[in-house]
Amino acid sequence: MCHFITAIISSNSDLTLLNRIGDQFDIAFDYINNDHIKNQIDTNYSYLQKLTACCECGTSLGAQDHIMSAEREQIKDINRLKRKGWSQNKIESWLTNKQRSSVNQQRSFDHQSINYQEDAVKWLGFLSLLMKSSEIGYFGLLFHWYSGSVDSEDFQIIEYERLKEHQLNEDFIFHMKEDIVYEVLF
Structure with a gap:
C-alpha cells in the first residue's frame, strides 16, 4: 500500500515543542x-504519526533500498513469468x-531524486x-510499508539503533x- 513515517517519544515530552522544532522543516x-x-x-512512551496530506511513498528515508527493491521486483517478475511457462522471446x-514505459518513469525518478x-x-x-x-527526552524515528491501516497494522519492530x-x-x-x-540521543 504505502510508506508512513511514525515516531516514539517519551510520554512526558511536549508534542508542541517537538512540532515547533519540526515546523522549520515542514x-x-x-x-x-x-x-x-x-x-x-515501553509504557512510558507515546506513538506518533507524521502528519501528511497523503502517504510518504516519496520519502528519502531508505530511498536507496526502495530503488533496489524495484530492481529485485523485476527479477521476481521474470522468474514468475518463467514459472508460468513464458518463452524467453515473450x-x-x-x-x-516495460522499459518503454520506464523511460517516462525514469524522467520522473530524475525529478524525484531531486526531491529525495x-x-x-x-x-x-x-x-x-x-x-x-x-527538552524532548526521547525520540525514535520509524518508517514502515503499510499494507493496511496505520492505526491497526501489526508488524514487528526489528531493532533499535542509536x-x-x-x-x-x-x-x-x-x-x-x-x-x-x-533513536535520537539527547
Whole structure:
C-alpha cells in the first residue's frame, strides 16, 4: 500500500515543542493509537504519526533500498513469468514494453531524486536540531510499508539503533531500513 513515517517519544515530552522544532522543516507529528506497536514499546512512551496530506511513498528515508527493491521486483517478475511457462522471446518483449514505459518513469525518478535530496536535507536538519534539544527526552524515528491501516497494522519492530550526530548525512538517510527505530540521543 504505502510508506508512513511514525515516531516514539517519551510520554512526558511536549508534542508542541517537538512540532515547533519540526515546523522549520515542514515536519509535524500527532498521536496515533496502534495497539500492536504500543505493546512493543515501553509504557512510558507515546506513538506518533507524521502528519501528511497523503502517504510518504516519496520519502528519502531508505530511498536507496526502495530503488533496489524495484530492481529485485523485476527479477521476481521474470522468474514468475518463467514459472508460468513464458518463452524467453515473450519475456524479452514484456521487458521491452516495460522499459518503454520506464523511460517516462525514469524522467520522473530524475525529478524525484531531486526531491529525495530536498527531503533528506529536511530530515537531517530536523534530527540535528532535535539532538540539540534536551527538552524532548526521547525520540525514535520509524518508517514502515503499510499494507493496511496505520492505526491497526501489526508488524514487528526489528531493532533499535542509536543515532549519533556524526552519522547524520544523506547516505545514512538514503540507507535507513524499515521497521527499525532510529533513536535520537539527547
